[in-house]
Amino acid sequence: MAAVLASGSCALLSHRSAAGLWGLRGHSSGLIHVTATSKSTSTKRIRRHFAPVPEDERTIEEGIPVTSVPRTTFDLAATEDVDTVVAMLREAEYRELWDRLSLWDLLERYPGKRGSRKVRVALERLKEEPGGRKRSKLEERFSPFLRQWHLPLPRYNDWILLPDGKRYQVDCHWPGTKQIVELDGWAGHKGRVAFREDKARDRRLTAAGYTVTHLTWNQLDDEPAAIAADLRTLLKNNKAA
Numbered sequence: 001m002a003a004v005l006a007s008g009s010c011a012l013l014s015h016r017s018a019a020g021l022w023g024l025r026g027h028s029s030g031l032i033h034v035t036a037t038s039k040s041t042s043t044k045r046i047r048r049h050f051a052p053v054p055e056d057e058r059t060i061e062e063g064i065p066v067t068s069v070p071r072t073t074f075d076l077a078a079t080e081d082v083d084t085v086v087a088m089l090r091e092a093e094y095r096e097l098w099d100r101l102s103l104w105d106l107l108e109r110y111p112g113k114r115g116s117r118k119v120r121v122a123l124e125r126l127k128e129e130p131g132g133r134k135r136s137k138l139e140e141r142f143s144p145f146l147r148q149w150h151l152p153l154p155r156y157n158d159w160i161l162l163p164d165g166k167r168y169q170v171d172c173h174w175p176g177t178k179q180i181v182e183l184d185g186w187a188g189h190k191g192r193v194a195f196r197e198d199k200a201r202d203r204r205l206t207a208a209g210y211t212v213t214h215l216t217w218n219q220l221d222d223e224p225a226a227i228a229a230d231l232r233t234l235l236k237n238n239k240a241a
Contacts, residue, residue: 012065077115149228
C-alpha cells in the first residue's frame with residue numbers, strides 16, 4: 001500500500017505485484033510494480049509504469065487500489081509467454097475472479113496493445129484444451145512439451161472416481177482414456193507419509209485398470225523423444241472401454 005501511495009493519488013498496484021495479490025502468479029521478488037497516470041522515476045523497490053487506467057479497469061482488493069484481473073492479465077501478456085497467460089486464465093477461472101469487463105472487451109478496446117496477440121491465442125486455446133488447474137511449474141512446462149511433440153493435452157489435477165466410490169486427484173488425466181501421468185517434483189511429494197499415500201493411490205488406480213506413469217523434470221530434459229514416443233503408445237493403448 002505504501003508503494004501505491006508514494007506513486008500519486010491515482011496510482012495502483014499492477015503487473016506482477018497485482019498478479020500476486022490476486023493469486024494468479026507467485027511474486028517472490030521484492031520489487032513492487034505500480035502503474036501511475038503521471039510519469040515518475042522508479043526506485044530500487046518500486047517499478048513505476050506510466051499508463052492511463054480507465055475506471056472499469058481498476059478496483060480495490062484488500063484495501064489496495066489495483067488493476068482488475070483482466071487488465072492485470074493483459075499487462076503481463078506483454079512480457080510473459082502464452083502458456084503463462086493460459087495458466088493465469090485458468091487460475092482466475094478456478095478462483096472465480098469474474099469482472100464486468102472481460103479480456104475480450106479489452107482486446108476490442110486495445111487491438112494493437114503489446115501482448116494482445118498472446119491474449120487472443122490464450123483465449124482461443126482455452127476453448128480447445130481440457131479444463132483443469134495447473135498447480136506447479138512442472139505442470140505448466142508439460143503442456144508446451146506435449147504440444148511440441150504433437151500430443152493431446154490432459155486435464156490437470158483431475159479427479160478419478162473408482163468403482164468402490166473412492167476418489168483420487170491425479171496430476172494429468174486424458175479424458176476418454178485410462179492414462180494418468182504424475183509429474184514428480186520435490187514440493188508435491190515430501191515426507192514419508194505422503195510417499196506411502198502416493199504409492200497406495202497408484203496401486204488402487206492400477207488395480208482399477210488405470211496406467212500410472214511418473215515423469216520428472218530431468219526426464220523431460222534428458223530423453224524428450226523417448227518420453228513422447230512412450231506417451232503416444234500409452235495413450236493409444238489405454239483408451240477407456
